[in-house]
Amino acid sequence: MENIDYPPDFRCPISREIMKEPVTIVTGVSYERKHIDKWFNVYKKKTCPATMQPLDDFDMTPNHTLKRLILAWRETLAAAPSSSSSPAQPSVKHGEMVSLFNALDSSPFKVTCLKKIRAIIQLGDDTRSEFVNSGGLEAVVRMLVNQTAVDNCDLDSFQSFEEALGLLHLLPLSKEDKAFQVLSKSEPMKSVATVLQRGSSEARFHAIIIFRKIAKTGFDWNQLVEDRGTDLFKSLLELVCDEICSKASSYALELLFEILASSKKSRSKAIEAGAVCVLIELLPDSNRSKCEKMLLLMKLLCECPEGRTALVDHGLGIAVVSKILVQVSYTATKLGVKILCLVSSFQPTERFLEEMLTYGAVKKLVTLLHLEGLCSTKKRVLDMLKLHGNAWRRHPCFPCDMKDYLG
Numbered sequence: 001m002e003n004i005d006y007p008p009d010f011r012c013p014i015s016r017e018i019m020k021e022p023v024t025i026v027t028g029v030s031y032e033r034k035h036i037d038k039w040f041n042v043y044k045k046k047t048c049p050a051t052m053q054p055l056d057d058f059d060m061t062p063n064h065t066l067k068r069l070i071l072a073w074r075e076t077l078a079a080a081p082s083s084s085s086s087p088a089q090p091s092v093k094h095g096e097m098v099s100l101f102n103a104l105d106s107s108p109f110k111v112t113c114l115k116k117i118r119a120i121i122q123l124g125d126d127t128r129s130e131f132v133n134s135g136g137l138e139a140v141v142r143m144l145v146n147q148t149a150v151d152n153c154d155l156d157s158f159q160s161f162e163e164a165l166g167l168l169h170l171l172p173l174s175k176e177d178k179a180f181q182v183l184s185k186s187e188p189m190k191s192v193a194t195v196l197q198r199g200s201s202e203a204r205f206h207a208i209i210i211f212r213k214i215a216k217t218g219f220d221w222n223q224l225v226e227d228r229g230t231d232l233f234k235s236l237l238e239l240v241c242d243e244i245c246s247k248a249s250s251y252a253l254e255l256l257f258e259i260l261a262s263s264k265k266s267r268s269k270a271i272e273a274g275a276v277c278v279l280i281e282l283l284p285d286s287n288r289s290k291c292e293k294m295l296l297l298m299k300l301l302c303e304c305p306e307g308r309t310a311l312v313d314h315g316l317g318i319a320v321v322s323k324i325l326v327q328v329s330y331t332a333t334k335l336g337v338k339i340l341c342l343v344s345s346f347q348p349t350e351r352f353l354e355e356m357l358t359y360g361a362v363k364k365l366v367t368l369l370h371l372e373g374l375c376s377t378k379k380r381v382l383d384m385l386k387l388h389g390n391a392w393r394r395h396p397c398f399p400c401d402m403k404d405y406l407g
Contacts (some may be wrong), residue, residue: 013050014039016119022067023060027053027193030063044244096120096243097131101139110143114163128171132178137171140164141188148191161280162203165195169206174212184214189224197228197235201245208239208251215258225259233273234374240278241295253293260300267304276301276310276317283320286327295324295335311343312352322361326368327406333368334377340365341380344388353391362392 012019012032021033027048031039039045040058049056097120103113117140121131131137144164147157171179180189196207215221225232227273239252260267279294279301284293298321301307311317318340325336340361343352356362365381368374 001345009066010073016122019066019070022063022070024063024066026055026057027051030066032101033060033062036060037350042245042247045227065322069342078099097134101136103132104139104143110147110160111163114140114160114167118163118167118170118244121167132171137179137182140167141182144168144191145187148194155309158199161191161195162199163204165199165203165206165210169209173210173217175217180217182212183210184217184219186223186227189214190227190301192226192312193232193235196239197231201242201248204235204239205248206244208236208248208249208255212251213253215255216336219258220262221259221266222263225263225269230269230273233270233275236275237275237278241282250290253290253297256297257293257300260297267301270304271304271306271310271354272299276307276313278315280311280317283324288332291328292331292335295332295339299335299338299342299404302339304345308343308347311339312347312349318352318355318361319359322356322359325361325364330374337365337368337377341384344384348388350391353388 009030010018012022012035013029013084014031014035017032019030019032022030023033023036024030025036025048027050029048029050031049036049037060039049044056097117100113100117104110107113117131117136121128139165144161147164148160168179168183171177173180173183183192192207192210196201196211199207233256236252236256239248240256243253256270260270276298279298283291283294298307298311302311311321321336321339324332326333340356344356362385367385368381369378
């Protein structure tokens with residue numbers, strides 16, 4: 001129904017879909033509520049999407065009149081006799097899209113072409129399939145690769161490859177999909193990484209969505225890591241620190257885990273990019289879910305000597321890990337013990353052992369022995385207590401009531 005003779009004012013200017021809950025903002029333009037809400041509150045935009053007019057007032061007023069008109073229009077269409085002789089809409093979209101694909105290679109107005117293509121594929125799964133099957137995917141990716149390969153991109157070039165990612169992130173990227181097979185090649189992946197490093201906040205969000213989808217296929221990241229080195233990890237760590245878009249931060253953590261879990265060489269690059277320091281500084285103010293993801297990453301990094309060194313050398317490293325024990329969750333405690341066990345087994349410096357005692361880690365380890373369950377965690381605790389008990393016993397801050405647990 002939504003592809004047949006529709007009044008343009010019935011479509012949301014953002015999604016190009018028929019509105020169900022239209023609301024009007026101060027500029028007088030109406031939008032689908034969920035899309036304009038996302039524009040303001042997720043992307044933190046302060047402009048009207050249709051007019052780009054700066055806004056001071058972000059109130060949204062339900063447009064009941066427009067809603068009634070849309071409902072009446074739908075009822076009229078439903079009551080009208082169907083016409084079997086009408087041409088199929090996808091074929092109309094096919095011709096429109098092919099002309100836009102051709103224009104991408106020759107027209108200087110690439111952003112305009114990409115916006116029109118994006119508006120078409122947002123109509124539904126059928127138009128997305130039409131886009132891929134008509135050669136649009138290759139045309140957009142080819143344009144993206146060519147634009148990002150230029151060392152000194154002008155504003156138009158930046159806008160075109162950012163708009164390209166805004167389009168590409170809408171596509172399914174499972175291993176069987178053509179979109180995955182095209183995008184997962186070396187040059188397109190480098191281009192997405194370029195946007196992740198240099199794009200706007202919205203473009204970087206689209207880039208991380210694309211990478212996250214690709215990561216779920218078991219993709220081998222070694223070639224991209226080899227090519228981009230620490231720059232890739234610095235870009236991801238910047239997103240981890242993003243306080244505005246929690247989804248971008250969460251997706252970046254998930255992607256870091258996928259990359260680091262499969263390669264110790266990648267872990268060295270991440271450590272060089274400052275990953276351990278970033279995680280330590282973010283941990284105290286993180287919610288449970290984010291805390292657990294960051295501890296999982298820190299555990300992976302502490303499996304490398306340079307990761308353990310970075311943790312010990314950071315002024316708050318041991319204090320932060322000690323603080324989360326017993327306080328956040330079972331998973332966080334388990335990961336915290338693993339981190340301390342790795343460092344105490346391979347790099348038990350005098351300073352490290354002293355800080356474990358000073359910041360209360362040793363006392364919490366003893367507490368863990370009295371809790372139900374945690375069998376594997378208790379074994380690690382006992383190993384640490386037996387291994388370093390004599391060193392802790394000699395310290396002035398050593399609690400006398402813990403002597404029975406130290407070897």
